[in-house]
Amino acid sequence: MSRKIILLNLALLALTVTLIWQARKHYLEMKAHEREVLRQSVRPRQVLPPPAVPAPAPVAAVQYIDVAQKTLFNKDRNPNVVVEPPPPPKEKPMPALPTYFGQIRLGDPVIFLAFGNGGQKRFYTGDKVGEFKLIAFDNEKITLGWDDKQVEKRLDELKAKADQGPSQSSAAAAAQPAASPAAGSPQIKSLSGPAVLDPAKPDSVLGPDFGDYRGCVMNDPTPAGAVVDGYRKVVTRTLMGNSCHWEKAK
Incomplete structure (x- = not known):
């Protein structure tokens, strides 16, 4: 048993000596390479000189024409005349809507309308009602065409008011x-x-x-x-x- 331990110790000692010798050898080689690199001189790199800057062209008076035209102290020196567009045309005011007096929906439906204090007249779908065109109507609302537009109103809004006189009120009742x-x-x-x-x-x-x-x-x-x-x-x-x-x- 003691003999094996002695042999193992000798083997470990030999391995340790070998590692120390290899480390010293590697260290000496590294130092030698370092001394060799430090002895070498660095060659200077040739740098090309920068290109010459071109000489500025002589100043001409025409180069300042933009400054002269756009001076803030005199707007008349600007040759570009600014033409303002004409204002958009005012929208044509819509005429007064007719007054509703009633309708008869027997066969071809007919509606009774009047303008101002004029008498009421009957109109069918597609008829001209003053400046309007009768497009459609039912029991609740009416659609009129005017100036390429459609005006939709409830019939309650177009009914004759109480202050329009008894003659029109009786005529409204006659339509029903x-x-x-x-x-x-x-x-x-x-x-x-x-x-x-x-x-x-x-x-x-x-x-x-x-x-x-x-x-x-x-x-x-x-x-x-x-x-x-x-x-x-x-x-x-x-x-x-x-x-x-x-x-x-x-």
Whole structure:
């Protein structure tokens, strides 16, 4: 056992001596290489001289023309005349909207409109209403065309006010046909409102003038097709009963 330990110690000693010898050898070689490098002289690198700077050109007076033209003390020296564009054209004011008095939606729908204090007239879709064009309408709103624009308004906003007089208010009520009191009974409805027949006047059977036609009066005994003062009586049967009006005889 002691012999093996002695041999192991000798082997370790030999390995240690070998490592020390190799380290010293490497150190001596490194020092020799260092001395050899330090003995060498560095050759200076040849540097080319910078290019010569070109001489500035002589100053000419024309080079200062921009300064002279744009001087802040005299704007008239600027030859470029600034032309201001013309102002955009003012938008054409929209004319007053017509007054709404009612509509009849039997067959081809018709609406009753008026301008200012003028009398009301009937209009169909596509008709000219003053400066407007009637595009469409229903029970709640109306669409008018003006100057390549569409103006949409509620009918409540165009209704006749109370201060426009009783004549227009009665005409507005005349545009709405009254309901039949008894279904199936041949009642004659009046488009002009509750006017009373006066036998003393020959034209009492003709109601208010709506332009191309006139309304009927209450309790008018004139038969359908009768011609009075150039107007022919027309009676139309509807779901709510009969509706009558006078149109110009052709």
